[in-house]
Amino acid sequence: MFDYKNVSDIKSQTFALSDTITRQFSRTFELYVQDIEKLSVSIIGDSIIQNSLIDHYHSHDPVEQNEIELTINNRLFTHLQSRSQLQSIYLFTLDHNAYFVSKASGPKVSFHLEDEIWYPRTAEIMTNKFVLLPVCEENTGGDRREKVISFVRNINRIPYRDTLAYMKININVNVINDMLVMSDANEFERSMRVLIVTDQGDIVYDDKDELTGNTHSGLGKSAFQKSPHSGELTWMGQRYLYTIEHSDYTKWNTVILTPKDFLLSKQKKSQYILALAGLLATVLIAFVSYLLSHQITIPLRNLMKKMTRVEQGDFSQYMSVTGNHEISRLSRIYNNMLDSISRLINEVYESKLAEKNAQLSALQAQINPHFLYNTLNIMKSISRVRGIEEVAEMSESLAELFQYSMKNLQHPVPLQEELNHIENYMNIQHHRFGSRFELHVSVPEHLLHASVLKLTIQPLIENAIIHGLGNMKSGGRIDLRAIQNGSSFVIEVSDNGKGMDKEQLEGLRSALQHAAHSSRRIQDQPYGIGLSNIRERIRLFYGAEYGMELESSQGGGTIVRITLPFRDHDSWNKEEGSDEYISGGG
Numbered sequence: 001m002f003d004y005k006n007v008s009d010i011k012s013q014t015f016a017l018s019d020t021i022t023r024q025f026s027r028t029f030e031l032y033v034q035d036i037e038k039l040s041v042s043i044i045g046d047s048i049i050q051n052s053l054i055d056h057y058h059s060h061d062p063v064e065q066n067e068i069e070l071t072i073n074n075r076l077f078t079h080l081q082s083r084s085q086l087q088s089i090y091l092f093t094l095d096h097n098a099y100f101v102s103k104a105s106g107p108k109v110s111f112h113l114e115d116e117i118w119y120p121r122t123a124e125i126m127t128n129k130f131v132l133l134p135v136c137e138e139n140t141g142g143d144r145r146e147k148v149i150s151f152v153r154n155i156n157r158i159p160y161r162d163t164l165a166y167m168k169i170n171i172n173v174n175v176i177n178d179m180l181v182m183s184d185a186n187e188f189e190r191s192m193r194v195l196i197v198t199d200q201g202d203i204v205y206d207d208k209d210e211l212t213g214n215t216h217s218g219l220g221k222s223a224f225q226k227s228p229h230s231g232e233l234t235w236m237g238q239r240y241l242y243t244i245e246h247s248d249y250t251k252w253n254t255v256i257l258t259p260k261d262f263l264l265s266k267q268k269k270s271q272y273i274l275a276l277a278g279l280l281a282t283v284l285i286a287f288v289s290y291l292l293s294h295q296i297t298i299p300l301r302n303l304m305k306k307m308t309r310v311e312q313g314d315f316s317q318y319m320s321v322t323g324n325h326e327i328s329r330l331s332r333i334y335n336n337m338l339d340s341i342s343r344l345i346n347e348v349y350e351s352k353l354a355e356k357n358a359q360l361s362a363l364q365a366q367i368n369p370h371f372l373y374n375t376l377n378i379m380k381s382i383s384r385v386r387g388i389e390e391v392a393e394m395s396e397s398l399a400e401l402f403q404y405s406m407k408n409l410q411h412p413v414p415l416q417e418e419l420n421h422i423e424n425y426m427n428i429q430h431h432r433f434g435s436r437f438e439l440h441v442s443v444p445e446h447l448l449h450a451s452v453l454k455l456t457i458q459p460l461i462e463n464a465i466i467h468g469l470g471n472m473k474s475g476g477r478i479d480l481r482a483i484q485n486g487s488s489f490v491i492e493v494s495d496n497g498k499g500m501d502k503e504q505l506e507g508l509r510s511a512l513q514h515a516a517h518s519s520r521r522i523q524d525q526p527y528g529i530g531l532s533n534i535r536e537r538i539r540l541f542y543g544a545e546y547g548m549e550l551e552s553s554q555g556g557g558t559i560v561r562i563t564l565p566f567r568d569h570d571s572w573n574k575e576e577g578s579d580e581y582i583s584g585g586g
Contacts, residue, residue: 011263022255029250043079053165087103089102096112098111132250133152134149149173151168192256240260397424444484447489450568464494477496480492494558494560497558548562
């Protein structure tokens with residue numbers, strides 16, 4: 001099982017590494033061919049070459065033909081000499097003539113278009129812009145011959161697009177060696193064989209320089225049909241792992257072969273390492289067992305006994321600590337644990353006492369609000385009996401306002417209830433301030449049942465009266481509006497009071513943004529901590545996407561907007577499993 005897993009891991013690593021190299025090498029070769037295509041475009045677009053080719057067809061004078069040949073060859077040489085990897089450039093005319101320049105020395109020979117092996121493929125050249133021809137040999141002078149790859153395309157007359165000639169650029173195959181960067185220090189890469197192969201099996205390039213130029217190598221499309229990107233194959237009597245990358249641009253395949261014998265050698269090394277590791281582990285286990293039996297087991301048994309007594313409730317079972325070895329460190333941790341347990345027991349006991357005292361205090365404190373609420377109702381009744389209607393109205397509004405405030409703040413209510421609470425508050429303020437200001441409410445009927453947190457709107461009205469309209473003797477106006485916006489709705493409270501300047505507004509916004517760490521800064525702002533309280537309640541109950549916005553200008557009033565999720569209170573209340581909220585009044 002281990003051998004299988006080991007071989008599988010090595011195969012996975014080999015495929016991953018060779019796949020990366022295959023794709024990188026294929027892309028590098030594509031970029032180089034693209035550069036050659038750009039060179040061919042610059043030759044086609046050379047006006048001197050264009051005009052010379054046209055003159056070639058119109059001239060029959062040998063002297064003029066020699067001048068044309070000299071002109072074309074000079075232009076071709078200009079393009080050739082700047083690229084060391086190019087071997088030669090040919091221009092084949094349609095009337096059995098050829099112009100060429102080559103880096104090889106030697107006499108010029110005649111060439112004919114019909115003699116070229118690619119001549120039957122001219123229709124393919126017209127369709128695909130160019131074709132790449134596998135390796136052939138070119139005479140470079142004397143007995144020297146260089147292996148080259150040919151880039152062939154047609155030359156169109158500009159701007160008429162009719163064919164003037166065909167171009168062949170021969171590229172020295174050794175240029176591919178510079179594209180392949182392999183590390184000799186890497187055992188994987190040393191075992192790999194990199195090939196560029198046509199679909200027919202012709203080997204364009206072999207990094208070992210043994211098969212470059214070979215035809216019908218057995219590596220055509222049929223060799224890779226079972227697994228198009230990676231797998232195993234038998235080639236030249238040997239088993240290989242392969243990865244292949246086909247280039248739609250060059251129409252060639254980049255193949256990396258790794259001998260399967262390499263995996264077997266890696267497996268044998270792993271077996272040797274495993275055997276050695278097993279032997280060392282056996283010796284180490286024997287040594288550790290000796291230490292455990294004589295130096296660790298006894299202190300651990302002692303610790304287990306003490307822990308058993310601690311489990312029974314005896315927290316005085318401390319371990320003696322000597323030295324700085326692992327058992328001593330464990331003993332210190334154990335002693336610290338006992339201290340922590342004792343401390344937590346005391347804290348829990350004190351917390352229970354504090355909680356009990358707080359419950360008693362809460363019950364005692366509840367007497368005073370009930371007493372005050374009942375007193376206000378008595379004042380209302382007496383005032384009505386004696387005909388003091390204003391006192392009766394104020395007592396009734398204050399009693400209802402107080403009763404509303406006694407309910408649980410953490411529960412939402414219908415917007416209608418919050419508006420009723422605001423109406424009671426405004427009744428009291430009108431008795432206090434008279435007609436110095438007015439409240440205008442604009443709320444669509446369908447929003448009256450929207451769910452809102454209690455006491456989120458009335459403090460905004462109070463802030464507008466105290467801070468916005470406090471110095472106005474008459475003409476004060478407060479507008480309360482509610483607008484639905486998709487799945488949320490906005491409540492806006494605006495006044496026409498004195499407003500705030502830019503510095504005050506930015507200070508208040510910043511303080512609200514960092515309310516958790518800047519309570520003193522909020523208290524210094526004109527609007528106090530009420531806005532911070534509302535903003536934090538909304539954020540904690542509904543989430544960070546809901547909250548509060550402020551707008552104000554000096555002498556132009558203030559606008560406060562709060563955004564809440566739109567929920568029908570009755571439907572939401574049933575979903576939460578609570579048909580009514582607990583009232584604090586009595």
